[in-house]
Amino acid sequence: xxxGKTKRADNRATRVKLSDVAAASGxxxxxxxxxxxxxxxGRISDDVAKRVRTVAKELGYHPNSVAASLRTQSTRSIxxxxxDMNDPVYPPILSGxxxxxxxxxxxxxxxxxxxxxxxxxxxxxxxxxxxxxxxxLATTRLQDPVVERCQGLGIPLVSLLRQTEQETSPxxxxxxxxxxxxxxxxxxxxxxxxxxxxxxxQYLSTARERWQGIKDTLDRAGVxxxxxxxxxxxxxSAEEGKRATETLLTARASAPDVIICVNDLVAIGxxxxxxxAGLSIPSDVSITGYNDIPLLDMIDPALTTVRMQLHEIGRAxxxxxxSQFEGQPVSPMTQRVNCELLVRASLRRKSGxxxx
Amino acid sequence: xxxGKTKRADNRATRVKLSDVAAASGxxxxxxxxxxxxxxxGRISDDVAKRVRTVAKELGYHPNSVAASLRTQSTRSIxxxxxDMNDPVYPPILSGxxxxxxxxxxxxxxxxxxxxxxxxxxxxxxxxxxxxxxxxLATTRLQDPVVERCQGLGIPLVSLLRQTEQETSPxxxxxxxxxxxxxxxxxxxxxxxxxxxxxxxQYLSTARERWQGIKDTLDRAGVxxxxxxxxxxxxxSAEEGKRATETLLTARASAPDVIICVNDLVAIGxxxxxxxAGLSIPSDVSITGYNDIPLLDMIDPALTTVRMQLHEIGRAxxxxxxSQFEGQPVSPMTQRVNCELLVRASLRRKSGxxxx
DNA sequence: TTGTACGCGTTATCAC
DNA sequence: GTGATAACGCGTACAA
Numbered sequence: 001x002x003x004g005k006t007k008r009a010d011n012r013a014t015r016v017k018l019s020d021v022a023a024a025s026g027x028x029x030x031x032x033x034x035x036x037x038x039x040x041x042g043r044i045s046d047d048v049a050k051r052v053r054t055v056a057k058e059l060g061y062h063p064n065s066v067a068a069s070l071r072t073q074s075t076r077s078i079x080x081x082x083x084d085m086n087d088p089v090y091p092p093i094l095s096g097x098x099x100x101x102x103x104x105x106x107x108x109x110x111x112x113x114x115x116x117x118x119x120x121x122x123x124x125x126x127x128x129x130x131x132x133x134x135x136x137l138a139t140t141r142l143q144d145p146v147v148e149r150c151q152g153l154g155i156p157l158v159s160l161l162r163q164t165e166q167e168t169s170p171x172x173x174x175x176x177x178x179x180x181x182x183x184x185x186x187x188x189x190x191x192x193x194x195x196x197x198x199x200x201x202q203y204l205s206t207a208r209e210r211w212q213g214i215k216d217t218l219d220r221a222g223v224x225x226x227x228x229x230x231x232x233x234x235x236x237s238a239e240e241g242k243r244a245t246e247t248l249l250t251a252r253a254s255a256p257d258v259i260i261c262v263n264d265l266v267a268i269g270x271x272x273x274x275x276x277a278g279l280s281i282p283s284d285v286s287i288t289g290y291n292d293i294p295l296l297d298m299i300d301p302a303l304t305t306v307r308m309q310l311h312e313i314g315r316a317x318x319x320x321x322x323s324q325f326e327g328q329p330v331s332p333m334t335q336r337v338n339c340e341l342l343v344r345a346s347l348r349r350k351s352g353x354x355x356x
Numbered sequence: 357x358x359x360g361k362t363k364r365a366d367n368r369a370t371r372v373k374l375s376d377v378a379a380a381s382g383x384x385x386x387x388x389x390x391x392x393x394x395x396x397x398g399r400i401s402d403d404v405a406k407r408v409r410t411v412a413k414e415l416g417y418h419p420n421s422v423a424a425s426l427r428t429q430s431t432r433s434i435x436x437x438x439x440d441m442n443d444p445v446y447p448p449i450l451s452g453x454x455x456x457x458x459x460x461x462x463x464x465x466x467x468x469x470x471x472x473x474x475x476x477x478x479x480x481x482x483x484x485x486x487x488x489x490x491x492x493l494a495t496t497r498l499q500d501p502v503v504e505r506c507q508g509l510g511i512p513l514v515s516l517l518r519q520t521e522q523e524t525s526p527x528x529x530x531x532x533x534x535x536x537x538x539x540x541x542x543x544x545x546x547x548x549x550x551x552x553x554x555x556x557x558q559y560l561s562t563a564r565e566r567w568q569g570i571k572d573t574l575d576r577a578g579v580x581x582x583x584x585x586x587x588x589x590x591x592x593s594a595e596e597g598k599r600a601t602e603t604l605l606t607a608r609a610s611a612p613d614v615i616i617c618v619n620d621l622v623a624i625g626x627x628x629x630x631x632x633a634g635l636s637i638p639s640d641v642s643i644t645g646y647n648d649i650p651l652l653d654m655i656d657p658a659l660t661t662v663r664m665q666l667h668e669i670g671r672a673x674x675x676x677x678x679s680q681f682e683g684q685p686v687s688p689m690t691q692r693v694n695c696e697l698l699v700r701a702s703l704r705r706k707s708g709x710x711x712x
Numbered sequence: 713t714t715g716t717a718c719g720c721g722t723t724a725t726c727a728c
Numbered sequence: 729g730t731g732a733t734a735a736c737g738c739g740t741a742c743a744a
Contacts, residue, residue, distance in 0.1 A: 017737060017738085019737080019738095028714070028716080029737095029738085030714080030715065030716080030717095030738095030739080031713090031714060031715075033738070033739065062481065062484065063737090063738080064736090064737055065485045066422060066425045066426050066431060066486070067720090067736070067738045068739075069422045069738095070422050070423055070720045070721070070737080071738050071739045072720090072739070075422060084451075085450050085451065088650070090447075091440075091442040091447065092442060094441050094466065094468075095440075095442065095468060098467070105482075107465050107483075107486065109433070109464065109465055109466075110466045111464075112450075125418065128418065129418050129419060129420070129421045130433075130463065268654060271654070294442075295650075295652075295655060296651075298627070298651075299655050299656065300654070300656030301656075373721060373722090383731085384731045385731095386723085386724085386732075387730055389722070390723095390729095399729065400729065400730085401729060401730090404729080404730085420720090420721050420722070421722095422722090423722040423723085423736090424721080424722050426720085426722070426735095426738090427721085427724080427735080427736055428722085429736080714744085715742105715744075716741105716744090717740100718741095719738105720736105722736085723734105723735090723736090724734090725733090725734085725735100726731105726733080726734090727730105727733100728729105728730085728732095
């Protein structure tokens with residue numbers, strides 16, 4: 001009843017609705033509804049349509065999408081689930097998604113799992129309760145209970161960056177196999193043979209494909225990769241990369257020629273570890289990454305990496321989601337987006353043979 | 357009628373609702389509603405409550421929040437409007453917001469304006485149509501039509517990082533004045549007197565406060581800042597920073613001792629421009645930034661900057677939003693979060709007098 | 713071409 | 729304590 005604090009409630013209450021427009025234009029509100037939504041059933045006389053439209057504009061009518069959602073069972077909102085938006089690979093993907101879906105009137109609900117599966121399942125439940133029209137999942141594992149839950153709930157799903165083992169959901173991913181193959185071939189072409197790798201958990205398709213890309217290329221070239229030149233991180237962070245590199249460096253007296261890292265953050269950790277071990281890069285050890293996160297060309301030394309088309313992955317995923325909404329069968333289930341090798345200072349052509 | 361493609365529709369249709377639970381437990385659905393929502397009016401007998409609850413769990417009941425929203429006029433969703441999520445300052449803020457609001461059942465709708473005011477106003481309209489409970493605005497200008505529109509629509513608003521001239525909306529911001537003051541004092545203490553600055557548009561409170569922090573400190577120290585040592589960028593990007601630096605460097609034959617940049621990205625552009633001009637950093641020119649974006653300690657040279665507590669700003673903004681929902685008057689209108697000077701290699705104590 | 717009437721799944725306000 | 733019932737604002741088959 002007060003003046004100041006009821007402002008918002010008043011605003012809501014005062015909000016002009018379909019029937020207000022109808023009353024002001026002297027027609028029934030169902031007519032207004034038809035006028036305002038192109039693609040409705042019956043045709044409308046031009047003069048009525050025009051009158052209704054101007055009245056609606058004058059009154060500042062905006063449809064209440066919650067009411068519409070209740071009726072249509074569609075909220076025109078979609079969820080985006082990521083482990084952590086602070087990982088620089090996600091923002092460009094979000095941009096791409098927005099580019100594809102925003103013109104169609106969709107809004108994006110972003111949630112971080114914090115790398116916690118329980119949280120992630122809970123997020124899916126909450127999004128389901130909100131009747132999101134679909135979910136973009138950037139956390140997909142090769143065997144994924146989250147994917148199963150979405151499917152159990154009947155929520156259209158598109159995986160981002162990763163895919164399940166059986167390719168059970170539509171997915172738009174980077175060609176990690178091809179990217180790492182190109183990287184490994186370049187490492188070999190640069191003259192290196194004593195190669196080390198830092199891998200990531202193999203329940204992620206990205207990590208597995210990258211590892212396969214390395215392995216197959218080395219195998220074809222007949223280059224051995226002994227166990228003591230292989231390390232793994234439980235999570236793709238700089239901290240873990242540093243730790244893994246320390247393990248690698250202490251495994252043998254001599255350092256490897258080059259360390260191929262599963263991604264950029266891990267590579268940054270590797271750089272730190274090498275520095276602390278008194279090794280300089282690239283003269284003592286070359287290092288490579290993957291992703292091409294921002295500023296990577298500015299660090300010392302500029303990191304050799306593979307650039308993913310993250311924005312394009314997001315955009316394509318948006319398209320897949322839209323075609324799924326239209327009931328079109330998705331094919332192929334897994335769509336691969338190309339990437340590009342970027343050679344920078346952290347990887348140098350081998351100058352001479354190492355002293356034995 | 358087919359089997360595969362109607363799966364989702366079936367799921368929606370099949371979805372267990374209040375009345376299903378009611379039927380299965382032999383009570384009226386309004387009773388179920390009361391049981392399931394703590395804090396409803398009438399008290400319920402324990403046995404009925406228990407029965408209803410178990411039945412609900414068995415049937416896998418989940419409330420339809422769209423229907424609830426239609427009734428309550430609250431969607432428990434809030435909008436976050438940023439220019440571009442690719443700017444690394446935003447993700448930590450989003451995390452902070454989620455930390456504060458997610459436990460309360462709120463979801464966050466993220467939208468990028470792409471630095472376009474028309475788009476931004478449109479986003480507000482769309483969010484209003486979705487009945488968001490509130491909006492976080494990270495784009496606030498000193499005079500801001502977007503703020504006005506939100507207020508006109510009666511949507512609770514919290515500004516992030518920036519504030520309007522008249523402090524018309526609750527805001528949680530960084531203490532940019534203090535941060536730049538500390539930076540400038542350190543620059544002076546390092547022995548520099550020939551100082552250049554790169555500023556940003558003064559319709560942003562961040563840019564203006566930083567500039568004031570610099571100016572006041574120099575004034576107090578009696579150090580002059582001639583016009584040819586002042587440049588400005590239309591947008592805080594590396595590209596613009598590079599361009600502005602080129603302008604600075606060509607204005608006079610001698611380069612300044614140090615360039616104080618409005619933020620890190622601009623500073624990175626400055627580094628690039630200096631390199632191209634054959635100047636080395638910090639021996640020829642020192643450079644400073646602001647924000648402490650990720651990897652800044654890894655670039656060459658490591659950039660001296662001011663670290664903002666971005667996550668904390670997001671969290672605090674979430675708290676402000678919540679207390680606003682509870683009808684509590686916000687005070688003070690502008691809440692400042694402290695920041696910290698980080699001195700790194702890009703700024704070195706002046707060794708000797710420059711040759712004249 | 714336009715109006716009628718019902719339903720979407722809840723919440724809230726009544727009675728009883 | 730519990731049941732009945734009216735909104736909430738819109739979409740749409742159907743009638744006119």
